[in-house]
Amino acid sequence: MAGNKGVSLKDVADKAGVSTATVSRVINSKTVVKGETELRVQKIIKQLGYRPNRVAQRLRSTQGASKLIGLLIPDIQNPFYVDIIRGIEQYAYAKNFAIVIGNFSQNEERQKFYIEILKSESVDAFIVAPFPGMNEYVKELVEDGYAVVCIDRGLANLDLDVVKVDNFQGAFDAVEHLIKVGHTRIGHISGNTLIPTTMERVAGYEAALTKYGIAIDKDIILCRDSDHKSGVELTEQLLDLPSPPSAIFTSNNLLTLGALETIHSRGLKIPEEVAIVGFDDMYWSMSLNPPLTAVRQSGFEIGRITIELLYQRITDPTRPKVSIVLKTELMVRNSCGHKLKTAATNAVVK
């Protein structure tokens, strides 16, 4: 069982007294090999601890048989993407895919850089949460014959497999909850407005306000980047307003954590002085101060489905593109208050 560095197809072939072609055939079992021969070869493979060299396999077959998937992740510090990675990983290896991750830190240049890197690594599929401006790059990927699945968001004018979440509804639910609990002046902090996810959540936010007859005030809708720093700073802006909101809906977990930091550093009480509900649940949400009410989306499930779609795409490149939209779930905890709970709720409803 020593290191198998050096055990090659040829070693197995020699020892089994067959050609390398035959050994290759029993391994890939696409062609029929005589039972007797197959058993003998299989035995030798075990005995020698032989493992195919995937690099050589990849160099040889450009037919998607290499089973290497490039994964373009916007931000590995975001636990939501970590969940996606975990889901992808788990199901990928079950299908004998290997994964190589490129974490581009929400930087468009770096995303392009990684695409080049991964190409030169001869991946034959890409999983990508595309950034604005990636349209032509992703398009090219598809034209070049790569299997592509988008996660978290698609790309305008491009027909692609995408697996995402119902951002509109998730945002709507969050804001509706805030309203039912008595808030009417609700601020919103979100990410890059060129990312569809951002705009869907903004739309859900606005729809909820509209449904309850609350006017939309653009001054308390602040969009920038989906990171901790923006969460801190945009919350400061919101709270510095002459007429600050009594509640904030944050559009992702990093923004939420940043918002909490600002609120706490100002010594404001949640939810009494300012309420908060965030998109993205975290497994430690209940240990935050206070336990956070949040919109849960399952990254793990997104990962699972992504691999399924990719597998289908590779085996049947003609399958029509699909868009899978998962439901979200509002996890109600204590960061929004409950001023008007049940009965009183009606007072607010128009």
Add this chain to the structure above:
Amino acid sequence: MAGNKGVSLKDVADKAGVSTATVSRVINSKTVVKGETELRVQKIIKQLGYRPNRVAQRLRSTQGASKLIGLLIPDIQNPFYVDIIRGIEQYAYAKNFAIVIGNFSQNEERQKFYIEILKSESVDAFIVAPFPGMNEYVKELVEDGYAVVCIDRGLANLDLDVVKVDNFQGAFDAVEHLIKVGHTRIGHISGNTLIPTTMERVAGYEAALTKYGIAIDKDIILCRDSDHKSGVELTEQLLDLPSPPSAIFTSNNLLTLGALETIHSRGLKIPEEVAIVGFDDMYWSMSLNPPLTAVRQSGFEIGRITIELLYQRITDPTRPKVSIVLKTELMVRNSCGHKLKTAATNAVVK
């Protein structure tokens, strides 16, 4: 600038009117090429948007020139490891290394599985946070000629490059802080006792107690796994004791988050009813309830140094092995209380 799938060394050579050997030489610039020729080739490379196929490069040269690093991470859900990955990634690409990550979820079998996978991907270096029982595997890696650097912990009886943190001192500081603030009955929750990191932290904990004349009570030192679930359950055990501790020192961030969950779900006040200090700081620690006092170790810095060591190891395989030990920093926030603050502290000191 269309997809360069298909542009090969030979294409460049043909267009430049030279041999592929020459093109290869200007790319790798190990041998001298005539200035004039070099410029012409370089121009064509740009023009064609040529990028070497790393798979072919890797297949060809078994000399560590392939620059692919396998990264074995115990748990990608742990933000500490995410920081390490970020550090590694950032510096690796600067040195033109590519990284492939295997997340083994603290599972020994899966770690072995990934080693095999990564071997068959022809990585020429490994970065590994070894699990107990990995001794012979890692030893084999070194014998097989892979460059290896251990992170977070080394391996008994193996002389390896390792970059870690002063776990003993970090734990000592945390517990000493608890003592100075008035606690004398301090519980400890930690991970797998076969992992050196665990034992170093336990030792630091015990040394602090001993220094202040507090007897060590094995009943309140609970070790299992370094995950959220263990944090929840071991904290329950601790609190169910006839004489529960007034403070808990948790040995890593997942345990801390689990402990907080238990404490909160029982409605206990921190730090009044039970104080807590954790190993591993998180960027949202101040937004926890209450803001968490924690031992900070810089994963990012560990990552940076790891790449540096790996680079040295590859360029000079004979360099003596080193062990880099980084300092930790106690971030004092509000989870330990301040009963006896400054002056009173002396009352406790023996």
Add this chain to the structure above:
DNA sequence: CTGAAAGCGCTTACAG
């Protein structure tokens, strides 16, 4: 300084 040629470890038509 540069080219012809071998070979890294596989897979896959092409014969038989």
Add this chain to the structure above:
DNA sequence: CTGAAAGCGCTTACAG
């Protein structure tokens, strides 16, 4: 059902 041979895209002695 199986083998001989070509070739994936590179790098590197070996000559010149």
